[in-house]
Amino acid sequence: MQANAAMAATPTSAVAAAAVVIEGVDKHFGKVQALRSLSAHIHYGRLTGLVGPDGAGKTTLMRILTGLLVPNAGRVTLAGYDVVRDNDAIHVASGYMPQRFGLYEDLSVMENMRLYARLRGMDADRNADLFAELLDFTRLGPFTKRLAGKLSGGMKQKLGLACALMARPKVLLLDEPGVGVDPVSRQDLWRMVQALTDEGMAVVWSTAYLDEAERCESVLLLNQGQLLFDGPPQQLTAQLEGRSFRLENVGAERRAVLTEALDLESVSDGVIQGAGVRVVLRGGAQASQIQALADRAQVALAPVPARFEDAFIDLLGGGPGGTSQLAERLSPVELGSQIAVSCRNLTKRFGEFTATDQVSFEVRKGEIFGLLGPNGAGKSTTFKMLCGLLKPTAGEAHVVGHDLRRATGAAKSRLGYMAQKFSLYGLLSVQQNLEFSAGVYGLEGNTRRERIAEMIETFDLGEWLSATPDSLPLGHKQRLALACSLMHRPPVLFLDEPTSGVDPITRREFWTHINGLARKGVTIMVTTHFMDEAEYCDRVAMLSRARLIALDTPDALKRAAANVEHPDPTMEDAFIHLVESADREMEAAA
Amino acid sequence: MLTSAFSFTRLRAQFIKEVLSVLRDPRSRMVVFVPPILQLLVFAFAATLEVRNVDIAVYNQDAGRWSHELVQRLDSARFITHVRHVDSQWQLHEMIDRGEVIAALAIPVDFSRTIAAGDSGRAQVLVDGRRSNSGQITVAYLSTIAADVGAEVVPDAQAPTPVVVRHWFNPNLVYRWFIVPGLTGILALFSALLITSLSIARERELGTFDQLLVSPTSTPEIIISKSLPALAIGTLLGLFMISAGVFLFGIPFTGSFVLLLASLVLFILSVVGIGLMISAVSMTQQQAILGAFAIGVPAVLMSGFATPVENMPIVLQWMAQAIPLTHFLIIVEGSFLKAMPPGDVLASLWPLAVIALATLTMATVFVRGRLQ
Numbered sequence: 001m002q003a004n005a006a007m008a009a010t011p012t013s014a015v016a017a018a019a020v021v022i023e024g025v026d027k028h029f030g031k032v033q034a035l036r037s038l039s040a041h042i043h044y045g046r047l048t049g050l051v052g053p054d055g056a057g058k059t060t061l062m063r064i065l066t067g068l069l070v071p072n073a074g075r076v077t078l079a080g081y082d083v084v085r086d087n088d089a090i091h092v093a094s095g096y097m098p099q100r101f102g103l104y105e106d107l108s109v110m111e112n113m114r115l116y117a118r119l120r121g122m123d124a125d126r127n128a129d130l131f132a133e134l135l136d137f138t139r140l141g142p143f144t145k146r147l148a149g150k151l152s153g154g155m156k157q158k159l160g161l162a163c164a165l166m167a168r169p170k171v172l173l174l175d176e177p178g179v180g181v182d183p184v185s186r187q188d189l190w191r192m193v194q195a196l197t198d199e200g201m202a203v204v205w206s207t208a209y210l211d212e213a214e215r216c217e218s219v220l221l222l223n224q225g226q227l228l229f230d231g232p233p234q235q236l237t238a239q240l241e242g243r244s245f246r247l248e249n250v251g252a253e254r255r256a257v258l259t260e261a262l263d264l265e266s267v268s269d270g271v272i273q274g275a276g277v278r279v280v281l282r283g284g285a286q287a288s289q290i291q292a293l294a295d296r297a298q299v300a301l302a303p304v305p306a307r308f309e310d311a312f313i314d315l316l317g318g319g320p321g322g323t324s325q326l327a328e329r330l331s332p333v334e335l336g337s338q339i340a341v342s343c344r345n346l347t348k349r350f351g352e353f354t355a356t357d358q359v360s361f362e363v364r365k366g367e368i369f370g371l372l373g374p375n376g377a378g379k380s381t382t383f384k385m386l387c388g389l390l391k392p393t394a395g396e397a398h399v400v401g402h403d404l405r406r407a408t409g410a411a412k413s414r415l416g417y418m419a420q421k422f423s424l425y426g427l428l429s430v431q432q433n434l435e436f437s438a439g440v441y442g443l444e445g446n447t448r449r450e451r452i453a454e455m456i457e458t459f460d461l462g463e464w465l466s467a468t469p470d471s472l473p474l475g476h477k478q479r480l481a482l483a484c485s486l487m488h489r490p491p492v493l494f495l496d497e498p499t500s501g502v503d504p505i506t507r508r509e510f511w512t513h514i515n516g517l518a519r520k521g522v523t524i525m526v527t528t529h530f531m532d533e534a535e536y537c538d539r540v541a542m543l544s545r546a547r548l549i550a551l552d553t554p555d556a557l558k559r560a561a562a563n564v565e566h567p568d569p570t571m572e573d574a575f576i577h578l579v580e581s582a583d584r585e586m587e588a589a590a
Numbered sequence: 591m592l593t594s595a596f597s598f599t600r601l602r603a604q605f606i607k608e609v610l611s612v613l614r615d616p617r618s619r620m621v622v623f624v625p626p627i628l629q630l631l632v633f634a635f636a637a638t639l640e641v642r643n644v645d646i647a648v649y650n651q652d653a654g655r656w657s658h659e660l661v662q663r664l665d666s667a668r669f670i671t672h673v674r675h676v677d678s679q680w681q682l683h684e685m686i687d688r689g690e691v692i693a694a695l696a697i698p699v700d701f702s703r704t705i706a707a708g709d710s711g712r713a714q715v716l717v718d719g720r721r722s723n724s725g726q727i728t729v730a731y732l733s734t735i736a737a738d739v740g741a742e743v744v745p746d747a748q749a750p751t752p753v754v755v756r757h758w759f760n761p762n763l764v765y766r767w768f769i770v771p772g773l774t775g776i777l778a779l780f781s782a783l784l785i786t787s788l789s790i791a792r793e794r795e796l797g798t799f800d801q802l803l804v805s806p807t808s809t810p811e812i813i814i815s816k817s818l819p820a821l822a823i824g825t826l827l828g829l830f831m832i833s834a835g836v837f838l839f840g841i842p843f844t845g846s847f848v849l850l851l852a853s854l855v856l857f858i859l860s861v862v863g864i865g866l867m868i869s870a871v872s873m874t875q876q877q878a879i880l881g882a883f884a885i886g887v888p889a890v891l892m893s894g895f896a897t898p899v900e901n902m903p904i905v906l907q908w909m910a911q912a913i914p915l916t917h918f919l920i921i922v923e924g925s926f927l928k929a930m931p932p933g934d935v936l937a938s939l940w941p942l943a944v945i946a947l948a949t950l951t952m953a954t955v956f957v958r959g960r961l962q
Binding site for chain 1: 798805
């Protein structure tokens with residue numbers, strides 16, 4: 001009854017115009033509340049971002065919208081149809097692209113498209129025009145015979161999009177289409193979605209990347225199953241106007257400055273941006289404290305436009321403090337040489353395919369060194385050779401002066417490694433995981449007991465000792481993984497996409513530790529998909545088509561990409577610029 | 591430096607991790623505990639295959655002494671609850687058809703006369719072919735009783751399966767005597783194979799295998815730490831089945847226990863090597879389980895467990911020599927029934943040692959190969 005009253009109160013024209021109407025939707029799985037009394041409208045001709053960290057309820061909502069899940073309470077209509085009662089009509093009115101590649105990897109691009117057309121009840125032979133149009137739209141024309149499983153991440157997403165568009169749906173639902181897609185392919189996806197909304201389609205783009213949210217016309221911001229914000233992203237960022245600042249050109253001291261800034265009472269959030277430090281003030285706070293800090297560091301303080309991410313962090317009550325308990329306890333790293341990691345002419349071939357081609361660089365002690373590149377550019381192959389997971393076909397790699405080929409054991413005992421998805425033993429308890437990583441690095445007796453006790457205290461794991469890693473909150477899980485990889489005090493730490501699938505608050509906490517470690521002289525090697533994380537790096541190595549195409553500080557890379565159109569390019573712009581110009585050079589040479 | 595090629599601290603940490611993983615993983619736990627319990631239940635059930643509490647119909651056309659004697663004995667036979675007397679052949683058929691009796695005996699008019707004349711009396715027996723197993727056993731019992739009165743029972747063609755009477759010998763007992771020792775080998779084979787083939791694949795799914803490979807631990811340490819839990823569990827299962835054979839099923843154990851234990855350990859080690867090879871090439875646990883069965887089932891079929899190796903084509907015979915189970919079966923069956931002399935045991939023991947060495951070396955190569 002209440003819902004009906006609410007319906008009557010809204011102007012009928014608005015309801016008619018809405019592509020999706022969500023009213024008081026609740027969904028729980030056992031005891032887990034995935035969605036709590038969610039109400040929102042999604043409109044035609046608009047790109048609506050469904051934004052929130054992992055576990056916020058984005059996929060659950062998506063699946064309810066497509067009629068794959070039935071809500072426990074509330075109702076949803078899509079293109080005028082009730083998703084529960086008119087389930088069959090929903091499948092016609094909506095196109096859904098699931099998070100994981102929902103296509104048949106053993107079928108070719110064309111076979112997948114024909115299959116989806118038939119599943120939609122269309123005659124695949126009579127729709128040659130539509131196929132040509134979709135192939136042209138997705139630029140997959142040259143690859144129709146390739147097996148779907150052999151496509152790159154970006155191409156898979158485009159094929160998924162083509163299949164979802166097959167029946168010309170009124171509402172297109174894309175579940176995290178940007179995951180595992182490099183910035184170049186992502187730009188392509190944006191272009192296609194733009195074209196679709198221009199035609200009047202309602203497109204829902206779910207994402208955990210907050211920078212993607214800014215590009216949407218309207219945003220539904222979810223956190224822990226609750227709707228925190230509904231409206232144009234600019235509206236949310238506008239609330240933060242005048243609270244974002246940047247300490248310009250702080251240089252070598254930027255990590256210390258960030259730590260100090262984050263420990264200030266008036267600062268709610270801060271990140272490193274190249275040589276600068278970007279801070280966000282708490283609501284109602286004055287800039288006096290941060291100005292004082294800028295004066296002390298003798299750098300300029302400039303106001304900068306607010307970002308969507310600032311607003312999100314602010315909604316959640318600000319980021320963590322700046323001091324890393326972990327780094328505090330660490331004694332400074334002493335190394336014989338100033339070079340912590342180096343490689344020369346590093347090459348890896350898999351049969352005919354060259355994954356890494358003659359890559360050489362040196363990483364200084366205490367440096368945060370980033371490896372970036374599009375999917376399949378060879379960054380993870382290079383990374384794996386540097387930490388001893390792959391043997392190079394040619395060339396050599398050294399870690400702390402040890403040759404990874406000859407003194408494998410010696411080199412490995414000097415490096416720490418943390419993989420994406422945390423790589424913890426799910427069957428073992430937290431305590432047992434800690435015991436294991438201490439043991440496998442040969443720690444014995446008192447040292448072992450002290451280190452484990454220290455890690456438990458530093459990372460506040462005391463109350464979780466007998467729990468399994470999977471039952472830990474995300475933040476604690478990440479702390480445990482970090483604790484395990486740092487148990488043996490390695491002077492070099494390898495991080496392979498350490499923050500993928502992690503919410504911004506947890507990411508901030510993670511980087512606080514990493515910054516602290518770097519200040520103590522620990523060398524950090526990191527690969528990442530988050531362009532804003534590349535800003536934390538001292539230097540970034542950019543790989544494309546197996547070759548090193550650029551190696552410089554983030555600021556220098558951005559400067560090189562600056563032109564009339566983009567006077568102040570972002571890291572993402574720089575990335576796209578570098579990859580595209582490297583491709584052009586390759587083509588010119590060939 | 592803590593980077594020697596071999597360290598007991600690292601080995602201990604990995605061993606504890608492996609044991610905990612096996613015991614805490616529901617899939618591994620199932621592999622470890624379910625098959626032996628299932629086997630025991632199956633064989634406890636098989637023991638009740640003996641026929642009890644059945645009804646028999648009798649159509650006695652003979653009024654003589656011997657037919658009377660036979661019916662008397664049937665009446666007092668413990669496996670028969672009721673003897674149902676009928677007056678016509680037609681009624682016999684009826685009762686079988688309706689399933690009221692499992693077998694029916696038709697005693698001809700000249701039954702007593704034949705026996706009195708010194709010949710063997712003949713009585714016709716009809717068996718319910720729908721219960722062929724129990725029927726066969728019933729016929730066997732009946733013929734034993736008939737033999738006591740100097741008669742023969744002749745099965746009627748109504749039974750769809752040919753009923754062999756003369757070669758009857760308690761089938762359950764022989765079957766078990768043969769099969770329980772063999773099961774020792776098969777149980778140990780599958781548990782060791784599954785535990786080890788899951789071990790690396792599980793870590794690969796979790797992503798912890800990379801974590802292990804970037805640590806200073808060496809390949810032999812990984813192999814040893816992954817072998818030990820499987821070795822312990824496989825040996826315990828083997829011993830469990832051996833003691834079940836001796837104490838529960840009363841199979842005479844006549845060989846050397848020490849030699850049997852030694853060959854059990856070598857046998858499991860060779861299987862562990864195969865399991866680790868499967869695991870090293872599997873990307874997921876699902877692939878590993880499939881791989882284990884793809885290797886395990888043909889190995890059992892070719893080992894001589896079901897069909898004698900000597901009856902196979904010569905090429906398969908050679909291949910059978912490479913299967914550890916072939917050699918272990920010879921030892922375990924010999925130890926139970928034949929009082930196999932140590933010399934003969936050793937003749938089958940050394941091939942096991944060679945196979946174990948070969949598979950474990952290959953497993954090390956395979957695991958190291960993951961680093962390429």
